[in-house]
Amino acid sequence: MAKAKYxxxxxxxxxxxxxxxxxxxRKGDGSRT
Structure with missing residues (x-):
């Protein structure tokens, strides 16, 4: 169970x-345009 949680x-x-x-x-693309 611990493994699944991990x-x-x-x-x-x-x-x-x-x-x-x-x-x-997306931020980078917006700045370039």
Whole structure:
């Protein structure tokens, strides 16, 4: 059970990082235009 919780936490972090990256990329595109 602890293992499943740990895996879920990692997936959450990955999703958060991916969202942050996408926001930064969108910001960069907006600045260039």
């Amino acid at each position: 895996n879920g936490h990692n997936a959450d972090n990955a999703l958060q990082i991916a969202t942050q990256r996408e926001l930064e990329l």
